[in-house]
Amino acid sequence: MPLEVYGDLKSPEIKVFYSPVIELVCAVHLLTDPAHHQYEIKWAEEVLSMLSEDELEALQSIRHYPAGGIEFLNYVLENKELFSIEKFIKHIENSDDTNFFFYLLNESIDKEKIEKAFVNNNERYKIQEKIKWIVEENILMYFFDNPREIKGKAVKILKTIYEKGFQDRFQRDKIRLEEGVAYVNDFIGKDSIEIVLEKITGKPKRIFAGYKEYYIIPSYFVSPRLIRIYSDDKLYMVFDCRLTRDKKEALLDELSNLLKVIDDKSRMEILRILVNNKSYGKALSDIIGISTPTVSHHLEVLKQAGLVKEEKIRNIKYFYADKDRLKKVIDNINKYFFSAE
Incomplete structure (x- = not known):
């Protein structure tokens, strides 16, 4: 057929x-x-x-x-x-x-x-x-x-x-x-x-x-x-x-870039404050003793790294730490240095 x-x-x-x-x-x-x-x-x-x-x-x-x-x-x-x-x-x-x-x-x-x-x-x-x-x-x-x-x-x-x-x-x-x-x-x-x-x-x-x-x-x-x-x-x-890279190498790159972000005592202090309380630019400026524009710059860097978030209440922008993100970074640091792999 x-x-x-x-x-x-x-x-x-x-x-x-x-x-x-x-x-x-x-x-x-x-x-x-x-x-x-x-x-x-x-x-x-x-x-x-x-x-x-x-x-x-x-x-x-x-x-x-x-x-x-x-x-x-x-x-x-x-x-x-x-x-x-x-x-x-x-x-x-x-x-x-x-x-x-x-x-x-x-x-x-x-x-x-x-x-x-x-x-x-x-x-x-x-x-x-x-x-x-x-x-x-x-x-x-x-x-x-x-x-x-x-x-x-x-x-x-x-x-x-x-x-x-x-x-x-x-x-x-x-x-x-x-x-x-x-x-x-x-x-x-x-x-x-x-x-x-x-x-x-x-x-x-x-x-x-x-x-x-x-x-x-x-x-x-x-x-x-x-x-x-x-x-x-x-x-x-x-x-x-x-x-395509080894997972440990990728983790190293991510951690290296994040550590560069907080390799500044003012940013570390801002982050510490925002872990505990919401705050805004002028208040952070008064607490840390640096100008408001400098605080704004540091906040933007921390936001870009995903460590800080913001919300607007009335006409004021309040900032707070992304605690879950920060904890994950700390966990990854532990994982990188102390993993048995």
Whole structure:
């Protein structure tokens, strides 16, 4: 009897490499949120200290994006530029406003609706209703009122971070990125690509199935630790190359960075006070005997390290220690020095 077999027997294309473009986008994203600075506190402080008032304002604009700038990676699927930062930024700069907002809203709103929203407030409210949990109404309205300005600030901060601090850091991190590539390549060919990605990421293999092209990209700056960019037939998998290291080495890096944060007697005293009581800048200034601006700087560093939190009561910002985080740090110090391993 006749037999018909259907199916694509061609093996998927698999490429493993690191990408300067993706590293820059992830670095900008890291700078938008102090909680992401923990393992790169010193670098983040250095870069932020170099930014002008206008550049800091541009960075602040990125903070209001639904994913804090990770949206720029949507352009990777469109222009496939992963190696030339200059070409990637130029592509964003030359893209039209509708396309920019389409990617900014993570392709969740039709381009036709976006075009209408530039001139019609009712359309904006419809969009707001759909994404109200990720973008505040006043921010969305401001974005639609000033599309050229918003895109201009995006281009400005990408160029600025690239020119101020990123290039040197990228060169220093190349060894780790190369180690990440080698780590992945050690798995390739031993199992299916879905199983390889399951082993590397800890995510179920079903979310990696069915693509014709796989691009596996280790990153040093990526935060969160895993980003999946995909179309119908292509998957870009960005993962934290630090996951490839020995657990003890990773713990050492984390502790080393945190100890640098509290390697200052004023910060240690602030932290001690905030473990026991909530307080605010002026009160801490009076207790410790340093200026209020200096206290504010120390509080920001401690917040970026995840050791201090804040809450606003009426018009005053109160600060308090994250005791669980601090206890975990102390436990990890004990674990590092006294573990039997």
